[in-house]
Amino acid sequence: MPQMRLRVIGSEDDARAIGNLLASIDGIEHVEEVADLMPRLDDADSSSAGLPDDMGPGTHELEVGAANRAAAGRVREAVEALAFDLDVLVEFETDEDWHDA
Structure with missing residues (x-):
């Protein structure tokens, strides 16, 4: 079964909306939002906390x-x-075993 991971910004x-679209496509066996394991450098006590660049x-x-x-x-x-x-x-x-290079 091909597995894909999507990062939505x-x-x-x-x-x-993207999750709902995915669930409606024939041949999709599951759609799940998973936790992002990449730590974000946005500590609340950081000197840059609250700047407009952090509010995307x-x-x-x-x-x-x-x-x-x-x-x-x-x-x-x-x-x-x-x-x-x-x-x-x-x-x-994507998994490399099904993706055409």
């Missing part, structure tokens, strides 16, 4: 399990189109 609503959109990690390569391809196409419409950034990370 946007609001909670943007991530929810959130980061959301989604894990997607697809039944086959065709479904995984549909995920990428659909998410790219929705991300463009929502004006959010989406990064894709």
Whole structure:
């Protein structure tokens, strides 16, 4: 089963819209928001806390399990189109065993 991880740079609503889209695609076995294991350097007592540069959109990690390569391809196409419409950034990370180089 192909596994994809998506990093959505946007609001909670943007991530929810992308998650809902993913759940509606044929051949998708699961969609799950997972915790981001990358520590963020935004301590509340930092000298830069509260600056405008720290108040950007959130980061959301989604894990997607697809039944086959065709479904995984549909995920990428659909998410790219929705991300463009929502004006959010989406990064894709895929398993190498199904991804064509």
